[in-house]
Amino acid sequence: MFIVISGGGKIGSFLAEDLAGKGHGVVLIERRPEIVARLARELPAGVLVIAGDGCDARHLEQAGIARADVFAAVTGEDAGNLVACQLARVSYHVRRAVARVNSPRNERIFRALGIEAISSTTVIGRLIEEEFGVGEILQLLSLAKGRLSLVELDLPGSGCPACGRRLADLKLPSETVLATVMRGAHVFVPHGNTRFEPGDRIIAITAAGQREALRQAFLED
Numbered sequence: 001m002f003i004v005i006s007g008g009g010k011i012g013s014f015l016a017e018d019l020a021g022k023g024h025g026v027v028l029i030e031r032r033p034e035i036v037a038r039l040a041r042e043l044p045a046g047v048l049v050i051a052g053d054g055c056d057a058r059h060l061e062q063a064g065i066a067r068a069d070v071f072a073a074v075t076g077e078d079a080g081n082l083v084a085c086q087l088a089r090v091s092y093h094v095r096r097a098v099a100r101v102n103s104p105r106n107e108r109i110f111r112a113l114g115i116e117a118i119s120s121t122t123v124i125g126r127l128i129e130e131e132f133g134v135g136e137i138l139q140l141l142s143l144a145k146g147r148l149s150l151v152e153l154d155l156p157g158s159g160c161p162a163c164g165r166r167l168a169d170l171k172l173p174s175e176t177v178l179a180t181v182m183r184g185a186h187v188f189v190p191h192g193n194t195r196f197e198p199g200d201r202i203i204a205i206t207a208a209g210q211r212e213a214l215r216q217a218f219l220e221d
Contacts, residue, residue, distance in 0.1 A: 007028075017044060027064060028049050031054075036050075048063070065094065071085060137151050164197075176210060179203045
């Protein structure tokens with residue numbers, strides 16, 4: 001994917017480095033000259049850093065916004081993020097616009113305009129790369145200084161080895177707790193006799209390093 005990011009603070013620079021490291025094309029726009037100079041030194045060579053304003057059409061065009069798959073506005077100013085996302089969507093027809101929202105009261109406004117509004121760096125990265133496949137483990141949050149992870153696993157609609165089986169019969173990793181199962185509009189906490197169904201979305205807390213074992217418990221015979 002080709003991604004344009006507006007805002008070179010901690011969130012923007014993290015996203016640029018993370019996404020570039022995963023093989024995506026990334027351009028970052030930042031208006032503070034001193035930050036631009038630092039990012040040009042510190043970010044991977046494949047990331048283009050532009051000195052400018054994400055609310056300015058000239059700088060968006062310089063960044064190649066017309067061919068962007070995703071535009072992410074992650075500055076500390078909600079109003080600027082809103083304007084930049086609207087400009088990207090309406091004027092340049094960018095398919096997905098993702099914005100950092102600093103005030104929860106503004107989330108409804110962003111979403112009403114078709115902008116995916118979130119405040120967590122991890123969730124922003126997830127939204128940008130949300131073409132993950134069914135059956136893949138997705139980390140939502142890092143807990144306990146990285147020792148634990150809050151993860152999500154979507155069971156496939158067919159061919160799921162765990163479907164029809166009880167939770168008590170699955171060989172889950174020792175340091176794993178299933179927190180929630182989402183089944184359509186129904187959300188519940190599973191217990192030992194819970195039987196899983198195709199399409200269930202599972203939220204779990206698991207120790208770092210045990211994510212693959214959790215996936216295998218549900219998806220491999």
